[in-house]
Amino acid sequence: MPNIDVCLSPQLIGQYGAEGKIVVVVDILRATSCMVTAFANGVTCILPVETVEECAEFKTKGHLTAAEREGKIVDGFEIGNSPFSYLQPNIKGQTIGITTTNGTKAIKLSAAAEQILIGAFLNKTVIAQYLLAQNKDVLIVCAGWKNKMNLEDTLFAGALVSLLETSFISVNDSAVASKVLYEAAKNNLFAFVTQNSSHYKRLKNLNLDKDIAFCLQQDIYQVIPTMKGSEMVAMQLTAANSK
Numbered sequence: 001m002p003n004i005d006v007c008l009s010p011q012l013i014g015q016y017g018a019e020g021k022i023v024v025v026v027d028i029l030r031a032t033s034c035m036v037t038a039f040a041n042g043v044t045c046i047l048p049v050e051t052v053e054e055c056a057e058f059k060t061k062g063h064l065t066a067a068e069r070e071g072k073i074v075d076g077f078e079i080g081n082s083p084f085s086y087l088q089p090n091i092k093g094q095t096i097g098i099t100t101t102n103g104t105k106a107i108k109l110s111a112a113a114e115q116i117l118i119g120a121f122l123n124k125t126v127i128a129q130y131l132l133a134q135n136k137d138v139l140i141v142c143a144g145w146k147n148k149m150n151l152e153d154t155l156f157a158g159a160l161v162s163l164l165e166t167s168f169i170s171v172n173d174s175a176v177a178s179k180v181l182y183e184a185a186k187n188n189l190f191a192f193v194t195q196n197s198s199h200y201k202r203l204k205n206l207n208l209d210k211d212i213a214f215c216l217q218q219d220i221y222q223v224i225p226t227m228k229g230s231e232m233v234a235m236q237l238t239a240a241n242s243k
Contacts, residue, residue, distance in 0.1 A: 004138045004168035006157040006175045008149040010106040013141060022136050023113035024127060024160065026120065027143035028152040029199050030081045031068075031103025032225075033120040033215040037083040039234040040122075040221040042092030046232040048104040049097060058097030066098045071206050083214050106143035107227065113139070118225035118232065121156055121189070125219045126237070128163040133241055138168065140178075151181075151197040152216075155189065158182025189216045 007016050026032050035046055047063070049055050052074055055067050066079035073080030081100055085091075098104060110116050114136070119127050131138055140160055142153035158178035161170060170176055185192035190213060194200050200212060224235040235241075 001167060001169050002135055002137045003171045004161055004164055004175055005140070005170070005172050006154070006161065006178045007139055007141045008154060008157075008174055008178075009144045009147050010102075010109045010141060011147040013109050013139075016139055018110050018113040018139055018141075020114050020137065021139045022115045022117060022131060022134060023110040024117045024119040024131075024138065024140045025103070025106050025110055025143065026118075026140060026153050026156045027100070027103030027106060028120060028156055028215050029197075029203060030083060030211055030215055031098075031100040031143065032118045033122055034066075034081055034083050034086055035098070035103075035118050035225050035232065036120045036122045036221055036223060038086040038091060038096065039225050040223045041086055043086065043096055044093055044233075045095040046225070047095065047097045047230065048107050048232060049099050050105055050108055052099055055097045055099040058095075064091065064094050064096045066096055068100045070101060071203050071208070082208070082211050084211065102143040102145060106141050107232075110141050116227040117235075119156060119160065121159070121216055121218045123219070123221045123223055124156070124159055125163070126222050127224060128160060130224055130235075130237070130241060131160075131164060132167055138164070140175075145199050150199050152193050152199065154178050155182050155185055155193070159186070189218075 067074035067077040068081035079085045140157040161179045
């Protein structure tokens, strides 16, 4: 059976090795939740970059731009990091340049992977179904918070490990611990996160409770964003590549 592992911080990717693996990048609050929402609502392409300066350059090409730092929209950009921004009709058919505090960095650091997928609770099961069909080693990369582990990304990792455990081997304790944490929280994810997550407390101070509740919804979208070179697109799902 293939292996499944969990990298609790992007800074640890070198310890696990992404080469030859399918990497699932997750930043529940809120970058990857926004990306999944964007493609589910008609965005054509996302261009994730690490710096605000790189993102600003996309304006000159006529693209929408989204930039977030410390939970807030960066001055001069059209969009921040709220999933509700990607429910607006003007985003359909657009290419969007995006930079965030943690999520886009995690994507860049995963570049050595055979394939990079974008995961969230919003598309959890369709991701699991795709991975089951591939029969390849999987590494879940949690974006965390400024290179540190965070609760909500670890919960997602545990949920995915739980879905895949009969077909994958968990080779390190990070996968086991993630699953144990998810099993403790799964009956009420929102309550667990809002009572315990340090990042929730940061976002709550910015009056983002609605964003958090949205991002903790499960399986409302059947879309898998994936990286094609420097561009993120929606995978064309077929019966042959998912179960």
